[in-house]
Amino acid sequence: xxxxxxxxxxxxxxxxxxxxSLRADDAxxxxxxxxxxxxRRREGISIWVxxxxxxxxxxxxxxxxxxxxxxxxxxxxxxxxxLPKEVKNL
Amino acid sequence: MxxxxxxxxxxxDREERIEPQDWMPEGYRRTLVRQISQHAHSEVIxxxxxGGWISQxxxxxxxxxxxxxxxxxxxxxxxxxxxxxxxxxxxxxxxDAMHTGKAKYSSIFNYPALTWGDVxxxxxxxxxxxxxxxxxxxxCSYGPYARAMMRICKEESFHQRQGYDxxxxxxxxxxxxxxxxxxxxxxxxxxxxxxxxxxxxxSIHSSQSFxxxxxxxxxxxxxxxxxDQAVPQAEVLGLKIPDDDLQxxxxxxxxxxxxxxxxxxxxxxxxxxxxxxxxxxxxxxVQEDGAWVREAVAAHAAKHQAGGDGLKADAHNPASAxxxxxxxxx
Numbered sequence: 001x002x003x004x005x006x007x008x009x010x011x012x013x014x015x016x017x018x019x020x021s022l023r024a025d026d027a028x029x030x031x032x033x034x035x036x037x038x039x040r041r042r043e044g045i046s047i048w049v050x051x052x053x054x055x056x057x058x059x060x061x062x063x064x065x066x067x068x069x070x071x072x073x074x075x076x077x078x079x080x081x082x083l084p085k086e087v088k089n090l
Numbered sequence: 091m092x093x094x095x096x097x098x099x100x101x102x103d104r105e106e107r108i109e110p111q112d113w114m115p116e117g118y119r120r121t122l123v124r125q126i127s128q129h130a131h132s133e134v135i136x137x138x139x140x141g142g143w144i145s146q147x148x149x150x151x152x153x154x155x156x157x158x159x160x161x162x163x164x165x166x167x168x169x170x171x172x173x174x175x176x177x178x179x180x181x182x183x184x185x186d187a188m189h190t191g192k193a194k195y196s197s198i199f200n201y202p203a204l205t206w207g208d209v210x211x212x213x214x215x216x217x218x219x220x221x222x223x224x225x226x227x228x229x230c231s232y233g234p235y236a237r238a239m240m241r242i243c244k245e246e247s248f249h250q251r252q253g254y255d256x257x258x259x260x261x262x263x264x265x266x267x268x269x270x271x272x273x274x275x276x277x278x279x280x281x282x283x284x285x286x287x288x289x290x291x292x293s294i295h296s297s298q299s300f301x302x303x304x305x306x307x308x309x310x311x312x313x314x315x316x317x318d319q320a321v322p323q324a325e326v327l328g329l330k331i332p333d334d335d336l337q338x339x340x341x342x343x344x345x346x347x348x349x350x351x352x353x354x355x356x357x358x359x360x361x362x363x364x365x366x367x368x369x370x371x372x373x374x375x376v377q378e379d380g381a382w383v384r385e386a387v388a389a390h391a392a393k394h395q396a397g398g399d400g401l402k403a404d405a406h407n408p409a410s411a412x413x414x415x416x417x418x419x420x
Contacts (some may be wrong), residue, residue, distance in 0.1 A: 009109075012106045012109065012233065013106070013237075014237075046109070073158060075151070075154065075155045075158060075248075075252070076158050076162075076245075076248055077248060078247040081248075081251040081252060081254070081255045083251070083258075084258070086326055087254070087322075087323055087326050088319070088322060088323075089323070090218075090247075090250055090254055090323065
């Protein structure tokens with residue numbers, strides 16, 4: 001039985017968020033199971049199920065190459081720039 | 091009103107977001123495609139005036155900052171193209187509409203960035219104006235657009251600050267530097283005010299967009315908000331806003347400005363701005379020059395799919411290969 005990843009949108013206007021995974025024979029069944037497993041307490045108003053095999057994930061060992069280049073660029077944050085204190089609305 | 095339309099409008103009136111799978115009137119979809127794609131085009135075309143200054147930035151620090159900023163603009167374009175694509179339009183169609191002049195982009199990017207001062211003025215004025223426009227769009231009724239705007243607004247404040255920081259350095263510098271800052275303000279002030287679009291009385295797309303909560307404030311109201319923020323910021327810089335009629339109106343608590351030259355705006359919007367042809371020609375050229383890359387990527391993907399070179403598409407993803415434990419893929 002294939003594995004599915006489950007994403008739930010808690011309310012309109014928000015992104016679907018990953019909540020967990022489950023096994024099911026097909027996508028339709030996965031959706032039914034997801035409803036029973038992950039949204040018994042009004043956790044959401046929309047569910048996506050995606051076959052885990054269709055998820056291409058970055059690997060832990062690739063993390064440095066993927067994410068480290070962002071570490072030494074504090075100038076990408078607004079707080080990097082000192083403003084005279086009389087300046088408003090910037 | 092048909093039941094579907096009634097439900098759609100009721101949802102909007104309750105301040106709920108419309109999501110891609112929901113039924114929506116064709117006009118709503120069309121309006122959003124037009125607005126979001128033009129917004130995306132503006133981000134991407136907006137890379138040009140500043141991009142030309144990356145190799146000429148006055149220090150290594152200014153250079154990496156500008157590089158990061160221009161990179162962000164490209165990223166913002168991609169968030170927005172992605173949001174528009176949820177409405178069933180393709181990237182190629184959108185780009186094509188821009189190249190044929192059917193879709194516009196912000197008039198401001200048809201002005202040239204002549205000096206380093208312009209890079210400061212663009213960040214300070216143009217990005218401030220963009221923020222004033224974009225903040226209410228975070229509550230736009232269309233979910234994917236609203237969420238793209240949240241990401242963009244979060245990043246935009248760096249753009250505005252780095253611009254003001256450049257202006258501050260020039261304003262505190264030599265006489266020639268102060269002159270450069272003033273000259274940049276002189277040239278960018280009025281075109282920035284035009285970014286908010288024609289006066290509400292002449293705006294053709296407004297009333298339906300208000301009912302659909304795509305738009306929440308009038309052009310004039312947003313323009314005024316920007317003016318009220320920018321004038322005191324210019325004072326801190328010790329620079330003069332190029333408007334002899336500018337005055338503080340204590341009764342209303344707003345700055346009053348002189349007349350905007352709407353003929354100039356019409357000229358620029360209809361493709362006769364100082365750099366209009368150059369911007370589009372450059373975009374077209376880059377698109378053509380990059381065709382071989384897109385073809386190569388497509389050929390590579392096709393080859394993998396066919397298993398032609400013995401490589402599996404998921405060779406780098408053990409999770410998908412073994413379909414193992416509960417959270418193997420994540």
